[in-house]
Amino acid sequence: MNGMANTNTENNECGLLPYPIILAANKGEPEAMKIVVQHYGSYVASLSMRKLRDERGNTYWGIDEDVRDRLRSKLMQSVLAFKV
Template sequence: MNGMNKINTQNDERGLLPYPIILAANAGEAEAMSIVIQHYDSYIASLSMRKLQDEYGNSYWDMDEEMRGRLRSKLMQSVLAFKI
């Protein structure tokens, strides 16, 4: 990625992504988009949890992988469409 090695990719103490990462992701840089996805991955995972039942009627929580993929896709679409 163009100059991404020189940019601090760590989140600051407020939990925000660095502005150069946002700009690069908005421009379609794959590595920057990966950093954005990684930043929101735990939140996406929590939104993707679903209460399911097994064949014996026991309830348990599990990851809905389809929902997780849809949320990641929507995040990428939103980042690319964002007007800066």
């Protein structure tokens, strides 16, 4: 996987991931999967936003960690199940 970690996906979040990274992630390559999860990180976070309450009963918007973990898991499952 040489060079994949250096692929600049942070500034290309709205764009597509390079095909070699998708192929490597599909084959279970951990570093490639990490790049895929990072690429969609802010989108997953935005889908995970919920109204939460603190210990004093104040309501605020925050990330529901259970939802974020489930979405990340589903993303990884989908990448592994993708028919190339």
